[in-house]
Amino acid sequence: MDVKGLAMAKDAKTKGGPGRPRAETPKGFRDYFGAEVTERKAMLDTIAGVYHRYGFDPLETSAVETVEALGKFLPDVDRPNAGVFAWREDEEGASREGDWLALRYDLTAPLARVAAQYRNDLPTPYRRYAMGPVWRNEKPGPGRFRQFYQCDADTVGVASVAADAEICAMLADALEEVGIPRGDYVVRVNNRKVLNGVMEVAGILDPNDPEKFAHERGIVMRAIDKIDRLGPEGVRALLGEGRKDESGDFTKGAGLDENQITAIERFVAPSGPGVVGSGQVIVPAIQVSGTGVVKDAQGKIRTDNGFVEEGDWNTLSNLTGLTGGSLEGSQGVDELRDIISMVRAQGYGPDRIVIDPSVVRGLGYYTGPVFEAELTFEILDEKGQKRQFGSVAGGGRYDDLVKRFTGQAVPATGVSIGVDRLLAALRAKGRIRADTRGPVVVTVMDRDRMAEYQAMATDLRRAGIRAEVYLGNPKNFGNQLKYADKRNSPVAVIQGTDEAARGVVQLKDLFLGAKIAAEASHEEWKSQPAQTEVPRDSLVAEVKRLLGSA
């Protein structure tokens, strides 16, 4: 059937008669039909294949966790009502009476729990991927659901940013393998420590009292995170006194002074010196030629862990300048250089992975490198206006989540792909690879010869062809063809008494038939070229030919 049609179909709201329940998906939840399931599965299988090839092992945790284990780490600050679906254990229930259980809200919190619980048995490092639904108890809205898929890969137990570099490279591979061509995506990398360094230099962070200015830093990070939406002026307003949005609502700003604002802007502005933004390398004021740095014959600058391109070097130099004097900032720049050096040495150029200081990734629990995959091609938004497709994946290093349980620091880093968004991107680009054709439908002309119709379907299936006998009421033959259309069937098989006597079947090419019906004149349509008569013995071969799989 036409699945898109179904998904958008107004459901037959069953209000329920006297004493009857309503047939409704709970608000904020949805059902996935046919091709929607097949297409997502094909995409996730491809991603799993990439992760598996990188040595990651699958992990499937229970959907239910104790509230205690989940903690209050909901990553998405843009959703203020976000919460979990939780309930209290029955008295006769398990664990300890009165424990609160909840549906997981992401796949990272359960991983931290598993890493702590099985720490004596898991390999170190522990590389794992996980795919599955997560649940958020929040107000549903258009396109915002309370159950959605995530697809994560994480490495637990590696302090070296080699693990972060690996995940960025793997993410780029995964995007290409599902069908996003090179040039249509970019993985942007930043480091929280660099931003901290910039803020330290600007006097918005005191390394001796990290909690001081926490409120201001929160506003700064949220402002940077929204630069695409608010533009430079909006960010400037939020860094200063505050911002009035289109509806007239006022958001209080961080209250920074002019010098502080300029420092943040220099760090983050896409047009600032040395900054790599929107996939463009902008040559900065500080030239490599003036730094005594040596380039090799290929124009590469060798580092401890590989090499960087000139644009990378300039960006890193700029960041070094902006964080000068901050220990954390300089450590952050070193880590960024290491990550970029490693991915460059593995063949990932600036067309695939770049440094971008505007990447912040919400507030969350990140402690070092952060990354984000953005699709750079344009689509039309709801208002018919062109805009970049935007982010489809993000992640970073979170060294403190396992420590919650054990008290011991366990370094970890990972990435999460927004499954629905990536799938929407593939649909927008016409890159869905799943075969979503319906079955060959063997129609029923004579109810007495069901056994023969079943035999035809069996023959087709044995040859690997999707096929079924029409099992509805066969009286109205038109209904059978309507059914085949609804199922998106490529071919209908027809055999009446006459054809049976002659040992033949009629094959109706439904895709061609639809095309002719749409394009051809009435005379052409009547000649029915989309229907051919073939010997019963050639049924399988002829159907194969029609399906293009002969």
Added chain:
Amino acid sequence: MDVKGLAMAKDAKTKGGPGRPRAETPKGFRDYFGAEVTERKAMLDTIAGVYHRYGFDPLETSAVETVEALGKFLPDVDRPNAGVFAWREDEEGASREGDWLALRYDLTAPLARVAAQYRNDLPTPYRRYAMGPVWRNEKPGPGRFRQFYQCDADTVGVASVAADAEICAMLADALEEVGIPRGDYVVRVNNRKVLNGVMEVAGILDPNDPEKFAHERGIVMRAIDKIDRLGPEGVRALLGEGRKDESGDFTKGAGLDENQITAIERFVAPSGPGVVGSGQVIVPAIQVSGTGVVKDAQGKIRTDNGFVEEGDWNTLSNLTGLTGGSLEGSQGVDELRDIISMVRAQGYGPDRIVIDPSVVRGLGYYTGPVFEAELTFEILDEKGQKRQFGSVAGGGRYDDLVKRFTGQAVPATGVSIGVDRLLAALRAKGRIRADTRGPVVVTVMDRDRMAEYQAMATDLRRAGIRAEVYLGNPKNFGNQLKYADKRNSPVAVIQGTDEAARGVVQLKDLFLGAKIAAEASHEEWKSQPAQTEVPRDSLVAEVKRLLGSA
């Protein structure tokens, strides 16, 4: 890593220090690691392939339903504490304030809701399959979990038992395709209407007042359902006054008289006349030769919908005798004959699908045909005693579930595979087909040459080989090999400064190495035949050769 070891590993119960949460899977829930996930996915993919080939479309409903839509249809009567995990919507939450939501307890109730909700848009018939977790709020016990997988296929909108026959045939195909050989399974078919007919004749059911004797009939069905466990004597006791079990607990019986008990026994006893039980065809007293029925040259008895074997005919004749005079009973026998005729005509012999009057399938919501797939090979149970593996799938016709919502009768039939049990059977038979080998591990001898190690892993991955660089602390080389062992890695790649200078790498065959370590003498072991030196340029080709995929 050795996943079985991990699954059974005593988790490092983190009691949580001061203020620390406990790292524990909620009681009754579990996590699945590595090969456990891969193996289940491979099995489900194979089953989905069969269902898809039969024309079934995937459906994925939300995990959460309104309690109202779920209703009180928990199918499993053997679990008296069974219930759902439910919670009340927040005030600011969705739908209508105060609505109760719950996790689905099976995949049939959500299908009934979908069939009602989308009835104007779904094709008729609607064939769908669904795979995913379901949740039961009940007391956990050994091997009894509160979240587990189901794998269902159902046809909605077909009154004809052709749909039931199709599902039985498809179930047999699915079992063979995942790796259960013919002869190791049997699909048993029965019909609730036949049992009703037998009870009507015996005076335990009044067609004019179906609710009369409902209590007695419940006991009869539960007793029949437990015949494998209780034996004929136990069933007889339950049909009569009652039964005292080994622990001394007394279960009150149905209170039938001697004639009634005999009628049920004649219907159900595996050694009774004409009954097909345990996959054996027992030649009955009523011979075909005495009935005037005509067999064709192949010994087949032609029917309207195909043919039946002599054993089938005898069973059906016996059932006709036992239900004589009951309209419902005779209808049930007709349906059974139709189902068997159709599957026989499609090539499914009595070695694969049989009539078995002892199949009852709990109380549940079934209204006609019921079926069950049983694995007939023997395994050792917990006590080391041989027993048949038993049931792995079951289903039947439930014509009233959609009606709950719409008030209009919508016929439906389907089957559910117990995913964990079937997977356990495949493991017991050594029939798991998933490749669960770990990655090739490129070890780190010189920290300075990480880029070169990464390049080796990249080369291997480009050739489709699962590979990773060791990212833990490389100081202790022994730890790197221990890690490779834990990951179940087939090959370790080693390149020190010396090898690098000579342009070679060492390949260590870890599977062969483990075999030698286990079997060979110390001298043989020292000669290290499991390790070979190959040119760096041949790395990919040589690893492929070792993996047996050259």
